[in-house]
Amino acid sequence: MNNTTKWIVGVVIAALVVWGLVAANKNKNQRNPAQKTVMGDTYKVGVMLPLTGDAASYGEPARNIYQLAVDEINAAGGVNSKKLELIVEDSKCNGKDGANAAQKLISVNKVQVIIGGFCSSESLAATPIAEANKVALFSPGSSSPKLTGVSHFFFRNYPSDASQGAVLADVAYNKKSWKKVAMMQEQTDYALGINSAFSAKFKSLGGTLVNEEFATSATDFRSQLTKLKSQNPDALFLDTQTPASAARVLKQIQDLKWKPHLIVSDILPPDTATVELYKDLLEGALGAEVGTDATNPKFSHLQEAYKSKFNVDLPFATYGQTEYDAVYMVKAAIMAVGYDGQKIADWSRTVKDWEGATGKITIGADGDPLSRHSPVMIQNGKMVPFAE
């Protein structure tokens, strides 16, 4: 190739690269209108959630709900006559990106409060950073038992999986008489937390367990499932981080012509699409969810508002309610004690019978809400309360 040709090729490649970057950036901004910085009179609220990867299936609706709540608050006059502004970062449902997101929100955007992480791995990684910088970290979805009392600056309105594990173990052993459970656990903090809580209670009741773990990036579960199947368990606990991951395992369970009784982690029953797709396999599956109350006026308002703005039914309603409440609780905190991370964290421990879409919310000294999980099951492709 002579010199002129080299130059031409070089310029073309450079142009392509620049175009690619601009297109990617444009896409990111189109999905992120809240990122337009409004100068001056706003309270900046950091948000970290998974916007890419498997967990985006619950991350994207979360962002919609936060924005919905903020728009409502700003339309009604804002907070102390200042508007709330969301600054959103993608924490990709893992610790490393969670830490990066928190670091960026705190050092670059200088927020005093962050709504996030969503996945437990994000929250666990971000908490030390929030604490060191005296920023309040408020999670509407992280449920790992390890977050209970982890830091004065972390609090949540979603209960710990100590509750989920205990409820599942109790129902499985006592009500369903499943004495031997096989466990397919994804290697994430959230899934591990549920496994530990379940296993402890299940073993203390007298049950036995067989454990297999898999990485989030794994796609071939056949030999592990074969191994578990050969142990003839009474039930299989599908402990996954995301519905997408559960779907991959369910497909291979189906391919192996295995129809075990199933126990699932709480991200699966509210995912109507996956439940519908595998409804035969999931018939009678046991789960534990934070309940929703259709008679709660704030909750039904959220459902209507989401439907009219986004043209779909509120997805993942169990998280939707806590996410919606989270924004309003931040507003209440700022109005009560001002825009200061330390004061907001202090305020959180005083929350008692705060009326939200989830009902009356009380947060204890350890940062956990008093709410608990209740058992559900899947019948005819739908999530219903557990009944014997």
Place this chain on the structure above:
Amino acid sequence: MTIVPQLIVNSLFAGSVYALMAMSFTLIFGATKFFNFVHGSFTVIGGYAVFYLVERLAWPIYIAIILSIIVAGGVGFILDKTVNLPLRKKKSTNTVKLVASLGLFIVIQAFVAILFTSQFQTLSNTIEQKIYQIGSAVFTQTQAVMFVSAIVVFFGIMLLLKFTLFGKAVNALSDDEEVAKIVGINTDKIISYVFFIGAAISGWVGILVAYDTGIEPTMGLGALLKGIIAAVVGGMGSVPGAFLGAFLLGFAENFGIWKINGEWKDAIAFGLLIIFLLFRPQGIIKK
């Protein structure tokens, strides 16, 4: 002991995928003599091409598959002509070529992620998956296709290499590039065609995986690494070696986790590689 037939079946199918990757990788290695990382990209391209054609454009499956294989092969052909050829002419070292191929791999992966998002996509819901059963072993139609195609490709490549003029030229080229040039073989053209074939096979693996589990932009590296392990274990440059090495790897992995926890699967694969490198670096079949 009823678990054994199922484990055998699982091993055969894992081995088939590794075999296809390994054979195509070793074929290209034999001709070009460097570790070509971009080989993993063809898997991604093949998988996403068929995804695009079937999901987005709703083309009939068989046409989409054939077109995707040609696209993957074509990209390989073009990349060889535009990137590898100049590097060969400049007599670059193998390290330079390896780094260039790694760069290409990353660029292609990023490009695919921009175009299709990094979400895991699956095609397995678009076709009726028949499930077969032999004794206590169960497998799907896609897996059967994997196994059959591995065998077909193996015999195809062996026949090509042994009985056609092109194949003999490839053998000559793998033996000694300089002498092949002296004898009058147009080595650059042969290498391009080898790239086309290798990339096409790699693209076919992507299509199979798309129908078996699913695709994401980062899938190329995993498939490639297992293919490389199989190729090294079997003997670099030897296609029968790659075939055997792949099935050895498949069996070692799937029987290995029978007694050990499943998360050690990759550890077993790389452990096998290290053992072979320590005790029999030339691989099962010496080339």
